[in-house]
Amino acid sequence: MLAPTIIAQLYLSTAAGKLTKIGNVGEMDSQHPTKYYVVKTHYIDKQHVLVHRRAEVSGKNDEHLNFYIDVVCPILPKAPNDIDSSQSSSIKIKAWLGTEYSKGLSNRSSDEEKEQAFKDFGAEVQKEFDEANLDSFVYLDKIGNNDRRKGFISAIKSVPQLKIIDPVILEAKNEPFAARNGNKLAWIFYSITIGSAIFFFMLMFPKIDYLQIKKLPKYSLNHQLRYFYSLLSLANLRRTSSAPIVIVTLNIVVFLAMVFAGFGFISVNGPDLYNWGANYRPAVLDGQWWRLFTNVFMHGGIMHLLFNMYGLLLVSAFLQSILNQTQYVISYLVCGLAASLASIWWHAATLSVGASGAIFGLYGVLTALATTNKFDAGLKKPMLLNNALFIGINLLVGISGGIDNAAHIGGLVAGVIMGYILYFFIDDSANTKSTIITDEPAEALQKHSEQG
Numbered sequence: 001m002l003a004p005t006i007i008a009q010l011y012l013s014t015a016a017g018k019l020t021k022i023g024n025v026g027e028m029d030s031q032h033p034t035k036y037y038v039v040k041t042h043y044i045d046k047q048h049v050l051v052h053r054r055a056e057v058s059g060k061n062d063e064h065l066n067f068y069i070d071v072v073c074p075i076l077p078k079a080p081n082d083i084d085s086s087q088s089s090s091i092k093i094k095a096w097l098g099t100e101y102s103k104g105l106s107n108r109s110s111d112e113e114k115e116q117a118f119k120d121f122g123a124e125v126q127k128e129f130d131e132a133n134l135d136s137f138v139y140l141d142k143i144g145n146n147d148r149r150k151g152f153i154s155a156i157k158s159v160p161q162l163k164i165i166d167p168v169i170l171e172a173k174n175e176p177f178a179a180r181n182g183n184k185l186a187w188i189f190y191s192i193t194i195g196s197a198i199f200f201f202m203l204m205f206p207k208i209d210y211l212q213i214k215k216l217p218k219y220s221l222n223h224q225l226r227y228f229y230s231l232l233s234l235a236n237l238r239r240t241s242s243a244p245i246v247i248v249t250l251n252i253v254v255f256l257a258m259v260f261a262g263f264g265f266i267s268v269n270g271p272d273l274y275n276w277g278a279n280y281r282p283a284v285l286d287g288q289w290w291r292l293f294t295n296v297f298m299h300g301g302i303m304h305l306l307f308n309m310y311g312l313l314l315v316s317a318f319l320q321s322i323l324n325q326t327q328y329v330i331s332y333l334v335c336g337l338a339a340s341l342a343s344i345w346w347h348a349a350t351l352s353v354g355a356s357g358a359i360f361g362l363y364g365v366l367t368a369l370a371t372t373n374k375f376d377a378g379l380k381k382p383m384l385l386n387n388a389l390f391i392g393i394n395l396l397v398g399i400s401g402g403i404d405n406a407a408h409i410g411g412l413v414a415g416v417i418m419g420y421i422l423y424f425f426i427d428d429s430a431n432t433k434s435t436i437i438t439d440e441p442a443e444a445l446q447k448h449s450e451q452g
Contacts, residue, residue, distance in 0.1 A: 003191040011184035019139065019177055024077035025094040028168065036177065037140045037170065044097050044134035045074040052155035055118075056269065057107055065107040067118055069125045070151030072096040072169065073134060095168040097134060098143060098152040101125045137172035145262055150269065243325040244316035247332055248309055251355055254297045255305050267301040270351050279352040281344035292344075296336035298353040308355045311390075315362045318383075322369055322426060331418050335361020335411045342410020352404045357411035360394075363387055364415020365422065372423050 017035025022028060024041050052070045074093045103121045105114070143149045152169045156162060173180070259265050263272040274280060277294030284291050299305040319328060339357020343350075369375065370383045391412065398405035 001195065003195060004188050007184055007188050007191055011181060011188060014180045014182075014184070025075045026077050028094055033142075035142050037142070038138075039075075039140060041078055042135065043076045043079045045076055045080070046129075046134060049073050049129075050155040050158055052151050052158065053122075054151060054154075054269065054271070056267070064104055065109070065114065066102060066104045067121050068151060069101045069122065070148065070155050071099045071101070071125075071129060072152045072155045073099075075170070093162075093164070093167075095170055096152065096156065097140075098148065098169045098171055099129075099132075099134070100148050100151065101128070134172065137174055139173050139177050140170040141173050143169045143171055147264065147269065150262075154271075243328045244313065244320060247329070248312060251297050251299065251305065251309060251312075255299050255302075258298075265302055268299075273298065273300060273351055273353055279340050279343055280349070281347060282349060284344055292337055292340040293333070295340060295353045296333075296355055296358050299355070300353055304354060308359060311359045312355060312362070315359065315366055319362060319366055322374060323365075323422065324427075327422055327425065331362060331365050331415070331422070332358050334418055335364070335414045338414030339407035339411035343404050343407040345410075346406035347404070350404070352407060354404070354407075356394075357404070357407035359411070360391065360408045361411035361415030361418065363391055364412045364417075365419040366415075367391075368416045368419025369423065369426075372420075374423065374426060 019036040019038060020031055020034040021038045022031060022040070025039060028037070050072050054068045054070070056066050056068070057064065073096065075095045075097050076093075101121075101124075103117070103124075105117050109117070143152070148171075149169055153167065156164055156167055258268060258272070258276060261272075263269065263276075270278075274283075276298060277291050278298060279291050279295035299308065316328070319331075323331065336355070336358035339361065340352070343352045343357070367384065367387045370380050370387070375383065395405060395408060397403065398408060
């Protein structure tokens with residue numbers, strides 16, 4: 001389902017839009033705005049080029065480092081030598097030609113290797129730009145609101161005197177206009193066919209053997225499900241207190257605000273994260289201490305947000321049966337603060353965002369309490385095993401790079417300490433224990449499951 005949807009979106013982004021023919025860029029204001037333009041006379045002013053440099057990480061674990069150099073040049077109606085000197089001072093820049101250069105390398109490279117690679121990349125771009133004939137193109141494509149446009153706008157804003165609010169930025173295309181869609185339309189149907197074939201193939205072979213299920217001993221079924229059922233009873237998924245919901249909502253609202261501000265959906269650029277309150281040691285030491293808290297409610301992309309909110313809701317389902325709302329909120333904030341402090345202590349100049357440090361802290365609280373008499377003896381072992389797997393796997397993944405393990409460990413240690421402190425303030429009259437099912441027959445267990 002995902003493949004044809006993505007391909008269809010790519011197809012619509014190029015297929016939609018009208019091709020407008022104009023004499024020069026000065027006529028754009030008199031025409032209805034369109035996506036594509038053919039300009040009869042033009043001059044790309046390479047003498048007044050503006051440049052913006054940026055670096056981003058990508059990959060599942062941020063293992064790739066990508067360098068970008070965004071270059072914009074004014075598009076003039078004609079060459080400056082052909083413009084009357086009396087009119088040269090009144091010429092306004094109607095549009096810009098944007099060109100993006102990029103280069104990638106491993107994010108695990110040393111700082112010296114990264115610095116040298118960036119210098120070499122700059123020299124390569126300079127040579128390529130000097131040799132390029134920017135006036136040679138078939139048509140121009142108007143850039144929408146994406147990461148490339150952000151880079152080009154940053155280049156234009158590097159000269160405050162220009163005072164351009166919403167510049168028109170175009171990209172040169174050297175292929176025939178009719179070829180702009182490539183084979184995307186055909187691949188929409190190819191991907192649907194391939195995906196459907198795989199889906200039906202998966203349905204043909206695996207089957208549930210209901211006869212074998214009926215032969216299972218009742219006690220065996222009971223024995224396999226009793227710990228799982230007891231954990232669900234402790235989690236009490238039907239009853240979700242307001243504190244976790246409020247914190248999850250705050251994280252989602254902050255992310256949506258960043259999306260609607262135009263900062264991106266799949267990933268957010270480092271400068272935008274910094275401007276909105278990312279954790280950063282030089283800024284914190286400069287007095288911006290609020291970053292220690294704001295970064296705990298920020299995320300660098302939709303997948304970052306979804307994974308963190310899943311982990312937060314999961315641990316909250318168990319903690320809400322033990323902690324009251326005030327204890328829960330204090331635990332989240334204290335663990336988040338500890339994670340932020342650990343991050344800036346370990347990283348000299350690294351942007352850090354995300355609720356994962358605070359979430360690790362909540363798992364630390366749960367782990368600490370699972371070693372006390374606040375948990376039923378029969379639930380301690382499965383709970384501690386579950387937490388150990390979650391914490392261990394995530395820390396191992398963090399070793400591969402691009403993940404702030406310092407924040408994770410800082411939040412985890414603070415959470416364990418918080419758990420043992422909170423032990424003395426938890427009301428024993430609260431229903432914090434769950435009873436293991438030992439002799440209930442399988443039919444009764446099935447009835448419980450159906451009711452839940």
